[in-house]
Amino acid sequence: MADKFDVIVIGAGPGGYVAAIRAAQMGLKTACVEKWVNKEGKTVHGGTCLNVGCIPSKALLETSHKFVEARDHYAEIGIEVGEPKPNIEKMLAFKNSVINKNVGGISALFKANGVTAIDGTGKVVSSKEVEVTDHDGNSQTYSADNIVIAAGSVPVEIPPTPLTDDLIVTSTGALEFTEVPKRLGVIGAGVIGLELGSVWNRLGSEVTVLEAMDSFLPMVDTAVAKETQKLLKKQGLDIKLGARVTGSEVKDNEVVVKYADADGDQEMTFDKLIVCVGRRPYTKGVVADGVGVELDERGFIFVDDQCRTNVPGVYAIGDCVRGPMLAHKASEEGVMVADIIAGHKAEVNYDAIPSVIYTSPEVAWVGMTEQDAKAKGVEVKTGSFPFSANGRALANNAPEGMAKIIADAETDRILGVHIVSQHAGELIAQGVIAMEFGSSAEDLALTCYAHPSTSEAIHEAALAVDGHAIHMANRKKRK
Ligand code: FAD
Ligand code: NAD
Numbered sequence: 001m002a003d004k005f006d007v008i009v010i011g012a013g014p015g016g017y018v019a020a021i022r023a024a025q026m027g028l029k030t031a032c033v034e035k036w037v038n039k040e041g042k043t044v045h046g047g048t049c050l051n052v053g054c055i056p057s058k059a060l061l062e063t064s065h066k067f068v069e070a071r072d073h074y075a076e077i078g079i080e081v082g083e084p085k086p087n088i089e090k091m092l093a094f095k096n097s098v099i100n101k102n103v104g105g106i107s108a109l110f111k112a113n114g115v116t117a118i119d120g121t122g123k124v125v126s127s128k129e130v131e132v133t134d135h136d137g138n139s140q141t142y143s144a145d146n147i148v149i150a151a152g153s154v155p156v157e158i159p160p161t162p163l164t165d166d167l168i169v170t171s172t173g174a175l176e177f178t179e180v181p182k183r184l185g186v187i188g189a190g191v192i193g194l195e196l197g198s199v200w201n202r203l204g205s206e207v208t209v210l211e212a213m214d215s216f217l218p219m220v221d222t223a224v225a226k227e228t229q230k231l232l233k234k235q236g237l238d239i240k241l242g243a244r245v246t247g248s249e250v251k252d253n254e255v256v257v258k259y260a261d262a263d264g265d266q267e268m269t270f271d272k273l274i275v276c277v278g279r280r281p282y283t284k285g286v287v288a289d290g291v292g293v294e295l296d297e298r299g300f301i302f303v304d305d306q307c308r309t310n311v312p313g314v315y316a317i318g319d320c321v322r323g324p325m326l327a328h329k330a331s332e333e334g335v336m337v338a339d340i341i342a343g344h345k346a347e348v349n350y351d352a353i354p355s356v357i358y359t360s361p362e363v364a365w366v367g368m369t370e371q372d373a374k375a376k377g378v379e380v381k382t383g384s385f386p387f388s389a390n391g392r393a394l395a396n397n398a399p400e401g402m403a404k405i406i407a408d409a410e411t412d413r414i415l416g417v418h419i420v421s422q423h424a425g426e427l428i429a430q431g432v433i434a435m436e437f438g439s440s441a442e443d444l445a446l447t448c449y450a451h452p453s454t455s456e457a458i459h460e461a462a463l464a465v466d467g468h469a470i471h472m473a474n475r476k477k478r479k
Contacts, residue, residue: 003116005031007341008130008144010122010286012036013047014054014327015318016150017106019334023148024113026342031142032115033122033132038103041135043119045106046099047152048319049327052172055102057195059095060175061358064202068360077397086203088179095175118142124149124287127311131288146313146341149293149301150334151286153279153319160258161187161248161275167255168248171196174274180204185257185270189216189239191357192276194232198359201236208268210243210259219355221369221404221418223384228363228420231400235360248273281320306347307337315341329353352435356425361401364428367416367435370406379409383441383464385457387421389471392452398422403461405431405441412440412465423454430458441465 009020012034020032036051038044044051070084110117120134124147133139155170157163166173174196182205186197189211201207216239217225232239240261247258255273259266281299293309293316294302301316303309309316315337318330332348339346357363373380384404387393393401401421407414417431434444444462449455460469 003031003142005029005116005142005144007031007146007148007338008033008122008142009148009150010124010130011047011150011152011318012045012106012117013150013152013318013330014049015152015330015334016047016148017045017110017334018331019148019150019317019338020115021109021113022335022338023341024115026338026344028338028342030115031118031144032110033118033120033130035119035121037135043117043135044103045110045117046103049330050102050106051099052175054327056095056099056175057171057192057199058358059098060091060199061195061360063091063094064199065360068202073397086180088177088203092176092178123285124291124293124314126288126291127313146315148334148337148341149283149286149309149314149316149320150318150330151282151320152330153325154282155275156278156280158187158245158275158277160245161273163275164250166272167250167253168273168275171274171276174200174272174276177272181270181272182206183270183272184208185210185255185268185273187245187257187273187275188277189213189241190276190278191355193274194237194357194359196274196276197237198232198235202360207237208270209237209239210245210257210268211239211241212244214242216241217357217363219369220363220365221406221416222371223404224363224365224402224418224420227400227402228357228359228361231361231420232359279319279325283320286320305350306340307333323350324353324355326353326355349436352432354428354432356428358425361398361421362424363420364424365416365418366428366431367414368406369416369418370404373406373415378415380406380415381409381412381441381465382406383461383466383469385460385464385469385472387454387457390452390454390457390460392454392456393422395452396422396454403427403457405444405458405461405465407441407465412442414439414441414444417458417461419458421454421457427455427458430455 006028007023007030009016009032023030120132125131184205186193186209197207243261245259249256287293303321317333319325336346354366387401388399403419406416449459463469
C-alpha cells in the first residue's frame with residue numbers, strides 16, 4: 001500500500017482541481033489523480049474546461065469576434081484597416097498558448113498548495129481506497145479517509161451521425177479545424193452549437209444549425225431568446241428548428257445529412273459536421289462494482305444536496321452528477337465538499353448559478369424566466385431595458401440587446417435576470433450577487449451606477465420593474 005491521504009480527488013477538471021486546492025488549504029493531506037495526456041504524452045490538469053472546453057472555445061470566439069470587428073465594423077467608426085484575412089494557423093497557435101498557460105497554472109497551484117498530483121487512471125476500489133493505473137499499465141493503491149469523484153463528462157454520440165476522423169466531429173474536433181469549412185453543419189442549437197457555429201460563421205463558413213426542438217433556447221426568458229435568435233440570424237446563422245437528424249453518409253470528402261422537419265424528409269451536404277447534442281457523465285469504470293456507489297441509468301452518480309454519494313466518505317461533484325454542466329458549478333461543489341470534509345458547514349445555492357452563451361452579443365441569465373414563473377403559478381412583475389437606449393453601449397458601437405429583470409409581484413424580490421448584450425457574461429454577476437443577497441428590484445433601482453456604463457441598463461431594467469425607467473417612456477406615474 002502506498003501513501004495514505006485525508007482526501008483523494010479523482011479528476012483534475014474545474015471540479016476536481018478546485019476541490020483538491022481547497023482541501024489542501026484547509027490543512028488536509030490531499031492527492032489528485034488525473035489521466036488526461038496531451039499530444040506530447042504529458043499529463044495535463046484542467047479537464048474539459050481548460051483543454052477542450054471553456055478556455056479554448058473562448059480564445060477562438062474572441063479572435064473570430066475581433067476579426068469580424070475589423071472586417072465589418074472598424075470602418076463604421078473611422079478606422080480603415082483594408083481587407084483583414086484570418087490566419088487560422090496563428091489563431092490555433094494563440095488558442096493553444098492560452099490552454100498551455102492555464103494548464104501550467106494548475107500544476108503550479110498544486111505545488112504551491114501542497115497537493116500531490118498522481119498521474120494515471122483512478123478507480124475507487126473500496127470506500128477508503130483508490131487504485132491508480134499509470135500510463136505504462138502499473139497499478140498502485142492509495143488509501144484515503146475521503147474520496148471525491150470529479151470524473152466529468154464526454155460528448156454524446158448519436159447513431160445517425162457516427163463520428164469520423166475529421167468530417168463528423170464533436171466540439172473537440174471543431175476547435176481544431178485547420179481551414180475554414182465552406183459549408184458547416186451543426187447538430188444541436190444548444191450552447192456549443194451556437195458558440196462554435198458562431199466562430200466558424202464569423203471566419204467565413206456558411207453555417208446551418210439543425211435543432212430537433214421547435215423552440216429556441218427554451219431555458220432562456222422568451223423575450224431574450226427571441227432577440228438572440230433574430231441577432232444570430234442577421235449574422236448569417238441558419239438555425240432550422242424542428243429538424244430531427246435521421247441519418248448521414250460520408251462520400252467524396254463531404255457529409256450528406258438527412259433530417260426530417262415539418263415539410264418532410266430533407267437532405268443537406270456539408271464539408272464538416274459538428275455533433276453537439278449534449279454531454280454524458282464519464283463514470284464508466286470509475287467505481288469498482290462491489291463498492292456500492294449508486295449511478296442512474298445514464299451514468300450520473302446519485303448525490304444529495306451536499307454531493308454525498310450513498311457510500312459514507314465518498315463524494316461526487318461537477319458534470320458527473322445532477323445539475324447544469326458548467327465549470328463554475330463544478331468548482332463551487334468542489335469548494336463545498338472540501339469544506340464539509342474539513343468539518344465546516346457549506347452549501348451551494350443552486351438557484352443562483354449563472355449561465356452564459358458566449359455568442360456576440362452574449363446571452364446570460366440567472367434564476368427564473370417569466371415562463372418558469374407562470375408555469376409555477378408565481379405572480380411576477382418584470383422590467384426590461386434596451387441597450388439601444390444606453391449611452392455607453394452606443395459609444396461602444398454595440399447597441400444590440402436587452403436586459404430583463406423578473407421580480408416577485410408581492411415582495412419585489414429578484415427571481416431572475418436575463419440579458420442579451422455585449423459582455424452580458426460580465427453584467428450577469430450583478431444579478432447573481434443581487435439574488436445571493438436576496439435583493440429587491442428596488443434595491444438595485446436605488447443603487448448608484450457609474451456613468452457611462454453598460455451596467456446602467458441593469459439599473460434601468462430594475463427601475464422599469466415599477467414603470468420608472470429614466471431613459472424610456474414611463475408607463476406609470478410615481479405615487
Ligand atoms: P471535467 O472538466 O470533464 O474534468 C474531469 C477530469 O477527470 C478530466 O480531466 C478527466 O480526464 C478526469 N478523469 C475522468 N475519469 C478519471 C479517472 N478514472 N482517473 C483519473 N482522471 C479521470 N462551462 C462553463 O461554465 N463555461 C463555458 O464557457 C464552457 N464552455 C465549454 C465549451 C465546450 C466546447 C465544452 C465541451 C464544455 C464547456 N463548458 C463550459 C462545460 C465545462 O467544460 C464543464 O462543465 C466542466 O469542465 C466540468 O468540470 P468537471 O471537473 O466536472 O469535469
Ligand atoms: P446542450 O444540451 O446545450 O444542447 C444540445 C442541443 O441539441 C439541444 O438543443 C437538443 O435539443 C439538441 N439535440 C439533441 N439531439 C438532437 C438531434 N438528434 N438532432 C438535432 N438536435 C438535437 O448541449 P451542448 O451544446 O452539446 O453542450 C453540452 C454541455 O456543455 C451543456 O450542458 C453546456 O452547459 C456545457 N457548455 C457550456 C458552455 C457555456 O457555459 N458557455 C459552453 C459550451 C458547453
